[in-house]
Amino acid sequence: MKSHARVCLRVFVVIASSSVSARAASHLWRINEIFSNADGTVQFIELKESLGSTAENGIGGKTMTDQMNGSSFLIPSNIVGNTANKFLLFATPAFAALPNAPTPDYIIPAHFFAINGDTVHWAPAFNYDNFTFSSGALPTDGINSIQITNFNTHSFVTGSNSPTNFAGPPGHVDASCTDVDGDGYGNPGNASCLHGAATDCNDNNPAIHPGATEICTDTIDNDCNGLTDCDDSACANFVPNCIPALSNIGVAVAGLLLIALGITVIKRRAKCARD
Numbered sequence: 001m002k003s004h005a006r007v008c009l010r011v012f013v014v015i016a017s018s019s020v021s022a023r024a025a026s027h028l029w030r031i032n033e034i035f036s037n038a039d040g041t042v043q044f045i046e047l048k049e050s051l052g053s054t055a056e057n058g059i060g061g062k063t064m065t066d067q068m069n070g071s072s073f074l075i076p077s078n079i080v081g082n083t084a085n086k087f088l089l090f091a092t093p094a095f096a097a098l099p100n101a102p103t104p105d106y107i108i109p110a111h112f113f114a115i116n117g118d119t120v121h122w123a124p125a126f127n128y129d130n131f132t133f134s135s136g137a138l139p140t141d142g143i144n145s146i147q148i149t150n151f152n153t154h155s156f157v158t159g160s161n162s163p164t165n166f167a168g169p170p171g172h173v174d175a176s177c178t179d180v181d182g183d184g185y186g187n188p189g190n191a192s193c194l195h196g197a198a199t200d201c202n203d204n205n206p207a208i209h210p211g212a213t214e215i216c217t218d219t220i221d222n223d224c225n226g227l228t229d230c231d232d233s234a235c236a237n238f239v240p241n242c243i244p245a246l247s248n249i250g251v252a253v254a255g256l257l258l259i260a261l262g263i264t265v266i267k268r269r270a271k272c273a274r275d
């Protein structure tokens with residue numbers, strides 16, 4: 001009986017430890033896809049469970065980091081559910097705000113990694129995976145991404161992005177709009193910008209864009225129509241700064257009067273000469 005109890009205890013310990021081990025596992029996730037737009041505000045890193053394991057849930061406390069920018073994101077807790085061949089999506093707030101973007105599993109800061117070459121580490125404390133790309137390797141057209149084709153050799157291709165979160169299915173984003181100041185108008189504008197094709201003539205000032213109110217005294221073309229202050233019809237009635245325009249009319253009228261007067265004088269002189 002005593003011996004039977006010991007056997008039972010041993011079996012329990014083995015089962016319990018293997019269960020803990022299974023719950024804690026997270027070493028089969030691999031960096032699968034990396035994406036950035038041109039200014040680094042829209043970025044995502046996608047992990048994939050690489051060997052069909054159903055229990056790679058132990059990601060809590062692990063970090064995603066990069067080398068060049070010194071970024072680090074700590075996963076707060078383990079993930080629940082069957083992990084076999086699933087994905088985990090780490091993405092920036094601007095990514096999450098894009099139309100049709102799949103909901104990121106984790107929000108990472110903008111400019112998380114450098115676009116001109118960097119190394120991204122998954123769980124660096126455990127050396128689970130890291131992926132290095134050199135300058136020029138990462139597409140920044142807002143459409144294409146780096147997609148790892150071999151987790152051992154880290155060989156990759158570039159192609160149309162397909163961010164996938166834990167729930168799936170794959171999504172796709174168009175981040176080709178360059179809108180540095182975040183006012184929704186791109187430079188150049190295009191269909192992926194919040195306000196479409198209208199181009200922002202100053203993409204470093206969110207107060208300046210097509211449709212903005214033309215301020216008549218700041219020597220700036222606020223509404224991007226190519227006309228500044230009093231030259232813009234929006235300021236035609238602005239008093240007093242655009243009054244010079246009215247003075248010009250007065251000058252023109254005075255000029256015409258002088259010409260008329262001159263003609264009259266000439267005519268009189270001519271008449272006097274004839275007389």
Ligand SMILES: [Ca+2]
Pocket residue numbers: 178179180181182183184185186187200202203204
């Ligand atoms: Ca803009």
Ligand SMILES: [Ca+2]
Pocket residue numbers: 214215216217218219220221222228229
């Ligand atoms: Ca102005």
Ligand SMILES: [Ca+2]
Pocket residue numbers: 214220221222223224225226227228229232
């Ligand atoms: Ca203007």
